[in-house]
Amino acid sequence: MSKQAEFAVILKMNAMFADLGADELQRLSNLCHTQHLANGEVLFQKGDPGNALFGVRRGQVRIETGASDGSRLTLNFMGPGDLFGEVAVLDGQSRTADATAGEASELFVLRREDFLGFLEREPKVAIKIIALLCQRIRWQSERMEESMLQPLPVRLARRLCALAADFGSEVHISQEQLGVFVGAARESVNRQLQAWRKDAILDLQRGRILLRNMTKLTAIARNE
C-alpha cells in the first residue's frame, strides 16, 4: 500500500474526515509528507504556530505540558493510526501543549498551507468540514456541561474507559496524572480507586491500573 493510501485510511478513521468521499480523500492524501523522529526528539512545543496536522505511522508521540513548577504531565499518548492537530491545522493558532517522540517514530504530515489550498479548490469539502466543526461545538457544549457536573466516580470511570479503549486493560498512568485529567485531587482519586479495588473492579500497581471488570466500570461511567 502506498504511503498516501495508508494516510487516507488514517484520515478516514477520524471523525473530522469520515464524511469525505473516496475521491476527495485521495486528493487530500496526496498532499501529505512524512517525517522521522528519533526517540525523545521534540516535534513541537507549546506556543509554536500550528502549521500542520500529524498522523502517527509508527512509533509513539507523547502530548505533554510543562506545569509551572517544572514537572511534566503527559496529557495523551498517540500511537500508530492516531491523528492530532486537526484543529490547529485549520486555524493556525499556536500549540497548547508540547509533543515529543516516545520512541523512534514516523509521522504523516499535512501542512496547513497545503490543506487550505485544497479547501479553496474544493469548497464542497470546506462545507463538510464546517458542518463537522459545528457538530463538535454542539457536542462539546453538551458533554462539557454534563461531564463537569458529574460526581468524581463517574468522571474517573469515564476517563479510565477512554484510556482502556486506547491501551487495553492495563493502563499505565500515575494517580497524580489521572487526577489532572479528571480535575480532582490525587488523594480523592486514590480513595476512589481503593474503593473499586475492594469491589474487584480493578487492581493497582505503582504507575499502573489493571482493569478487571470493565462491565461494572462502564456501568458507573453511564451513571447507573
Added chain:
Amino acid sequence: MSKQAEFAVILKMNAMFADLGADELQRLSNLCHTQHLANGEVLFQKGDPGNALFGVRRGQVRIETGASDGSRLTLNFMGPGDLFGEVAVLDGQSRTADATAGEASELFVLRREDFLGFLEREPKVAIKIIALLCQRIRWQSERMEESMLQPLPVRLARRLCALAADFGSEVHISQEQLGVFVGAARESVNRQLQAWRKDAILDLQRGRILLRNMTKLTAIARNE
C-alpha cells in the same frame, strides 16, 4: 439605509462575521429576507431543523426551553441587533430550544440553502468561517473547563456581568432561572446575592436584580 445594509451592520457586530470584508459582507447581506412575528408567535421549536439564521431588526425574541416538568425556563432574550442560530445555519442540526416573539417583532432571515450556496461560490469566506469555528472550539474548551471549576460566586458574577452587557444594570430574571444558568441551587444563589446586597454591590427585587457596583462585580468575575 437599505434593509440589506442594516443586516450587514448586524452581521459585522457578530464575532462570526466580523472578519469578513465589506464586499463579502454586502454580497452575503443581499441574500437576506425579513419576517414579521406577532406578539407570542412561535418562531421555531425544539427539534425543528435549523434551516436559517435570524437577526432581530425590532422587537424581542425569547429563547426558552420546556423543562420536563412542564415549566418553561427562559434561556435568553434577543433584542434589536442580536443574531441567533449561527451554528444551526451552518450544520442544519435541529434546534435545541424554542424561540417565541416576546412582542411584535421583525426579523432578518438568512436561509441555510442560500448561505451554503454563498460559501460554495466563495471558498475564501468558507475558510474564514472555519477559522472562526476553530477559535470557538478552543475558546469553549478553555472556558468550560475553567468556568465549571470556579466557585459559585465567580460563576454567578460572570453571568450577571454578561446579562448586564445585554440589558443594562437592571437585570430582569428570577433567582431560580439564574440558578439554572450557573448550575447551582436556587438557595445558594439567593445566599450569595444577599451577601452582595450587604456589600452594596446590588439590590434585589422580586424578579429583578439591580446592579449597583459593576466594578466590584467584574473584579469578582475575574476571580480577584
Added chain:
DNA sequence: GGGGAAGTGTGTCATAAGTCACATAACTTT
C-alpha cells in the same frame, strides 16, 4: 377580597471533595 401560585429569605443538616500531614513502599542513582 379571597385563594392560589410564584418568588424569595433562612435555618438545619448531610455530603463530596479539597487540604494538610505523614507513613510506606517502590524505584534510581551513586
Added chain:
DNA sequence: AAAGTTATGTGACTTATGACACACTTCCCC
C-alpha cells in the same frame, strides 16, 4: 547497599454546596 526520589495509602479536618423544610411576600385571577 545507602541515600534520595517518586508514587501511593490513609487519617483528620475544613469548606462549599446541595437538599429539605418552612415562613413570608407579592402578584394574579376569579
